[in-house]
Every structure is written in C-alpha cells, then in structure tokens.
Amino acid sequence: MKTTSVFIAVLAALVMIGCYASLEQYPKEKCGLLPNDNVVKAIHDNCIKCHTKDFKTKQDICARKSMIIDSVKSGRMPKMGKLYDSYKATILNWK
Numbered sequence: 001m002k003t004t005s006v007f008i009a010v011l012a013a014l015v016m017i018g019c020y021a022s023l024e025q026y027p028k029e030k031c032g033l034l035p036n037d038n039v040v041k042a043i044h045d046n047c048i049k050c051h052t053k054d055f056k057t058k059q060d061i062c063a064r065k066s067m068i069i070d071s072v073k074s075g076r077m078p079k080m081g082k083l084y085d086s087y088k089a090t091i092l093n094w095k
C-alpha cells in the first residue's frame with residue numbers, strides 16, 4: 001500500500017516537471033499589435049497546459065510574439081504534440 005502511493009507521488013511529480021515550462025528567463029519584447037481572440041484561443045488550447053504562467057493575458061502573449069511564431073513555425077512547439085493546421089495558421093497569421 002505505502003509503496004504504491006509513494007510510487008504514484010513520484011510519478012506525478014515527474015510528469016509535472018516534464019510538463020512545466022516557463023519563459024521567465026527570456027527578455028520580453030515590446031508589444032505592438034495585441035493578439036485577437038482566435039490567437040489567444042489557439043495558444044490557450046495548446047500551450048497553457050505546460051506554459052502555465054507564460055500566456056495568461058493578451059499582454060503576456062503579445063510580449064512573446066516573435067518567440068511564439070518562431071517556435072510554432074519551426075515545429076519546436078507544442079512540445080511532444082502537434083497543432084491542428086487551423087491553429088497553426090491562426091498563430092502564424094497573428095492579427
């Protein structure tokens with residue numbers, strides 16, 4: 001019994017670490033055009049589960065615009081996943 005719960009706790013911790021991402025170390029860029037609701041939705045649907053604090057508000061997302069576009073265009077993000085083409089197009093055509 002006890003070993004099982006320890007095992008589950010360790011497993012849960014590993015999954016959380018694997019999925020936790022933060023862009024804090026990167027300098028923010030100056031926000032030009034705020035993302036529209038479709039862009040925000042695409043990012044919230046696909047990125048927030050790992051980037052729990054990075055993309056909360058439109059301003060947060062805006063300050064990462066070139067990074068977001070670059071990472072999606074190159075296929076680095078979403079990590080361990082794939083974007084539907086419609087989401088990808090929405091993010092790459094940021095308006």
Ligand code: HEC
Nearest residue numbers: 019020021046047050051067068071072076077078079080
């Ligand atoms: C499964 C978890 C996961 C998902 C989903 C995810 N990310 Fe990430 N992301 C990470 C991790 C972990 C890092 C930091 C280390 C690295 O680059 O591997 C990272 C780093 C980044 C970086 C900085 C490094 C780089 O490669 O440019 C950007 C920008 C980024 N993510 C954007 C996004 C966007 C945009 C999405 C959604 C389309 C997304 N991420 C979805 C886990 C994830």
